Amino acid sequence: MKITMAHGSGGSSSKELMSEIFGKHFSNDVLDKMEDAAVLKMTDGEIAMSTDSFVVTPVEFRGGDIGKLCVCGTVNDILMMGAEPKYLTCGFILEEGLDTDVLDRVVASMAAQAREAGVKIVAGDTKVVEGSGGLMINTTGIGIIPEGRDVSAANCKPGDKVIVSGTLGDHHACILSARMEIENEIKSDCGCLKDITDALFGEGIEVHTMRDVTRGGMGTILNEIADSAGCKIVVEESAVPVSEAVKGFSGMLGLDPLYMGNEGKMIAIVPGDQADKALELMRGTEHGKDAAIIAEVTEPEQAGGSAVHIKTPLGATRVLDVLYGEGLPRIC
Amino acid sequence: MKITMAHGSGGSSSKELMSEIFGKHFSNDVLDKMEDAAVLKMTDGEIAMSTDSFVVTPVEFRGGDIGKLCVCGTVNDILMMGAEPKYLTCGFILEEGLDTDVLDRVVASMAAQAREAGVKIVAGDTKVVEGSGGLMINTTGIGIIPEGRDVSAANCKPGDKVIVSGTLGDHHACILSARMEIENEIKSDCGCLKDITDALFGEGIEVHTMRDVTRGGMGTILNEIADSAGCKIVVEESAVPVSEAVKGFSGMLGLDPLYMGNEGKMIAIVPGDQADKALELMRGTEHGKDAAIIAEVTEPEQAGGSAVHIKTPLGATRVLDVLYGEGLPRIC
Numbered sequence: 001m002k003i004t005m006a007h008g009s010g011g012s013s014s015k016e017l018m019s020e021i022f023g024k025h026f027s028n029d030v031l032d033k034m035e036d037a038a039v040l041k042m043t044d045g046e047i048a049m050s051t052d053s054f055v056v057t058p059v060e061f062r063g064g065d066i067g068k069l070c071v072c073g074t075v076n077d078i079l080m081m082g083a084e085p086k087y088l089t090c091g092f093i094l095e096e097g098l099d100t101d102v103l104d105r106v107v108a109s110m111a112a113q114a115r116e117a118g119v120k121i122v123a124g125d126t127k128v129v130e131g132s133g134g135l136m137i138n139t140t141g142i143g144i145i146p147e148g149r150d151v152s153a154a155n156c157k158p159g160d161k162v163i164v165s166g167t168l169g170d171h172h173a174c175i176l177s178a179r180m181e182i183e184n185e186i187k188s189d190c191g192c193l194k195d196i197t198d199a200l201f202g203e204g205i206e207v208h209t210m211r212d213v214t215r216g217g218m219g220t221i222l223n224e225i226a227d228s229a230g231c232k233i234v235v236e237e238s239a240v241p242v243s244e245a246v247k248g249f250s251g252m253l254g255l256d257p258l259y260m261g262n263e264g265k266m267i268a269i270v271p272g273d274q275a276d277k278a279l280e281l282m283r284g285t286e287h288g289k290d291a292a293i294i295a296e297v298t299e300p301e302q303a304g305g306s307a308v309h310i311k312t313p314l315g316a317t318r319v320l321d322v323l324y325g326e327g328l329p330r331i332c
Numbered sequence: 333m334k335i336t337m338a339h340g341s342g343g344s345s346s347k348e349l350m351s352e353i354f355g356k357h358f359s360n361d362v363l364d365k366m367e368d369a370a371v372l373k374m375t376d377g378e379i380a381m382s383t384d385s386f387v388v389t390p391v392e393f394r395g396g397d398i399g400k401l402c403v404c405g406t407v408n409d410i411l412m413m414g415a416e417p418k419y420l421t422c423g424f425i426l427e428e429g430l431d432t433d434v435l436d437r438v439v440a441s442m443a444a445q446a447r448e449a450g451v452k453i454v455a456g457d458t459k460v461v462e463g464s465g466g467l468m469i470n471t472t473g474i475g476i477i478p479e480g481r482d483v484s485a486a487n488c489k490p491g492d493k494v495i496v497s498g499t500l501g502d503h504h505a506c507i508l509s510a511r512m513e514i515e516n517e518i519k520s521d522c523g524c525l526k527d528i529t530d531a532l533f534g535e536g537i538e539v540h541t542m543r544d545v546t547r548g549g550m551g552t553i554l555n556e557i558a559d560s561a562g563c564k565i566v567v568e569e570s571a572v573p574v575s576e577a578v579k580g581f582s583g584m585l586g587l588d589p590l591y592m593g594n595e596g597k598m599i600a601i602v603p604g605d606q607a608d609k610a611l612e613l614m615r616g617t618e619h620g621k622d623a624a625i626i627a628e629v630t631e632p633e634q635a636g637g638s639a640v641h642i643k644t645p646l647g648a649t650r651v652l653d654v655l656y657g658e659g660l661p662r663i664c
Contacts, residue, residue, distance in 0.1 A: 004658070010547030010593070011655025034560065035485055036409040036543060037382035039477065042374040050369035051421035051472055055459045080368040089383035091470040093425070127387045129468070129662060136461070138423040140383055140472035145371065153367055211368060215342030228366065261342070323343025326336070330461060 003098040008128025021104050022124060025111040030122045038122035040087060045147060050077035051140040057330045059106060059135050061178050063170075063188035066137060067109035069263055069332060072192045073214070074139040075117045079197045080210040080266065082151035083143030088114060089123040091138040095131025106135065117192045149201070153228035155208040161275035162233065162295035165196055165266045165288040168218055169246040172260035175331050177249065186245050191264030195285040200268060205278045209269040215332055217259035219308070220322040221267070222295070226307035235295040235310040235320060258310075259323045261331045269297065335430040340460025353436050354456060357443040362454045370454035372419060377479060382409035383472040389662045391438060391467050393510050395502075395520030398469055399441035401595055401664060404524045405546070406471040407449045411529045412542040412598065414483035415475030420446060421455040423470040427463025438467065449524045481533070485560035487540040493607035494565065494627035497528055497598045497620045500550055501578040504592035507663050509581065518577050523596030527617040532600060537610045541601040547664055549591035551640070552654040553599070554627070558639035567627040567642040567652060590642075591655045593663045601629065 006013040023032075030038045054070040064072075071088065078085045090110070094103065114121055119141065170189040177184055193212065200207055209229070211221050218240070226233050242250075242257045250257050264287055270278045275293055282288030300307065310320040338345040355364075362370045386402040396404075403420065410417045422442065426435065446453055451473065502521040509516055525544065532539055541561070543553050550572070558565045574582075574589045582589050596619055602610045607625055614620030632639065642652040 036412040037380035048369035053423040077368040091385040138470035
């Protein structure tokens with residue numbers, strides 16, 4: 001069956017879609033009440049709230065699909081504040097002509113990933129627009145920040161080390177390969193980083209800053225952090241993990257893995273004397289097995305100047321700026 | 333200036349867009365931290381959480397625009413649970429070619445409506461897709477439910493009365509007029525219903541059920557409520573307020589105002605003996621000045637049968653079913 005404009009009417013066809021696809025996979029005590037809004041219990045303390053829209057094409061790719069991606073993306077943003085992800089809402093924008101079998105697989109994938117990440121889908125909305133069978137999803141989530149936890153871009157300090165959780169560029173290379181119809185074995189790294197944050201906090205690592213490395217790539221994210229914290233960050237280029245397959249692919253196309261998008265990678269910035277322990281903890285998790293210490297935070301330079309530098313394997317030091325121009329449209 | 337794919341890259345162009353448009357209008361203590369997620373304080377109790385995507389075309393229309401609409405829409409959903417709206421996130425999907433002047437006006441309109449409704453915009457996201465200069469926005473919000481307040485579709489009871497806050501069909505007729513290039517004076521009713529809910533709760537009205545009357549129209553919404561509560565609802569057709577302009581417009585096109593969409597209308601279902609007072613309170617507000625008692629809740633029929641009936645001006649009673657087929661695509 002194909003999605004038609006009637007599925008966005010709010011009438012009987014919308015209701016059918018609701019029960020046959022969304023209801024089937026998402027059913028839970030909150031959602032099943034079908035009210036205008038979900039009612040949730042809260043307790044004294046802080047929450048983290050984040051929103052993300054996902055427009056990736058193709059919607060199904062090696063290593064995941066837009067459903068897995070949209071749950072992981074928002075869950076990861078919440079995890080990066082040191083929070084425990086709890087609730088998720090999803091807003092679907094379906095293009096006319098979308099195959100309901102594709103929608104069913106995507107929704108099933110969302111439900112499975114939400115279960116794995118321990119979040120409940122509590123509210124949803126569906127609209128239908130003209131188009132060519134595409135699908136866009138917004139997910140917004142909230143998580144509880146345990147008392148005393150304070151993770152922020154502004155918190156990193158000179159002497160801290162930057163650990164990346166694994167190889168860079170996999171999602172970008174996977175989507176670009178699919179788009180260009182290049183056959184290779186590169187898989188998206190799309191995944192939920194909860195195993196890593198659980199490991200770090202579980203062992204009492206005093207994490208100053210975390211950030212998932214998505215659109216804009218590592219280069220852009222390190223600049224944002226250096227700006228927020230008023231520090232300088234110096235990257236050791238030879239320490240940055242990139243898989244052989246991505247290295248070959250990006251080299252061929254002239255892409256720099258430091259600006260390529262990822263969907264299951266993060267950096268953690270920790271005190272220098274806890275870096276080795278944090279690295280070992282990360283390497284013990286599924287999503288952090290290729291983790292590496294790649295940079296250190298230093299005092300800012302006196303006369304302004306660029307905040308992120310990179311030492312090349314030949315010993316030169318150059319500025320690592322933010323991404324200019326277009327990375328890859330519809331990567332996430 | 334026009335939006336290009338580079339504005340969705342996560343790099344320097346995204347940052348420019350952020351500071352020049354979103355930052356300019358939305359700036360506040362939470363958003364300005366530019367973290368992966370907003371950090372918000374909560375206290376013991378219940379919250380309401382709702383999500384909505386908005387895809388209306390044209391994006392600017394008589395009586396409002398997609399910016400005003402997307403704030404009001406989600407705020408209204410939260411209000412309908414008896415909650416005080418507090419925080420809003422927004423996810424923008426911009427189509428390549430969108431005029432940044434239009435975006436600037438829409439974002440300014442969101443900011444103004446958020447201030448009026450007393451909600452803070454705490455997180456955002458922007459993606460760019462191919463297309464023809466359009467704009468879609470998801471808003472997700474949370475509100476605090478005051479202790480002891482319990483408003484739910486399931487709560488209405490036989491003996492209750494249904495009050496509608498004003499004339500039906502205005503938004504639908506306005507959007508359709510714009511789409512068909514019919515010149516008339518019909519304005520969208522797009523608005524925030526907080527004045528009405530404040531008036532009702534402020535005077536201690538024991539509201540059982542509230543619902544904003546949007547896509548699918550009054551007919552569909554009353555059926556959803558009758559289903560949830562296991563009651564029958566009997567509508568007095570002659571009591572349903574419809575403006576002369578909309579009556580003329582919908583009559584000409586063969587549309588039924590009971591299935592037309594609205595964006596600033598609600599129903600409140602209250603105990604029969606409080607209905608007159610509730611009506612008077614609603615009529616004292618800006619958004620409720622044309623309120624009317626239009627239906628009563630009765631015992632369900634023994635042998636199943638349809639749950640919503642309507643008495644016509646000629647004395648006949650017919651079934652008022654949910655909307656079938658397509659109402660009007662991209663109405664909200």
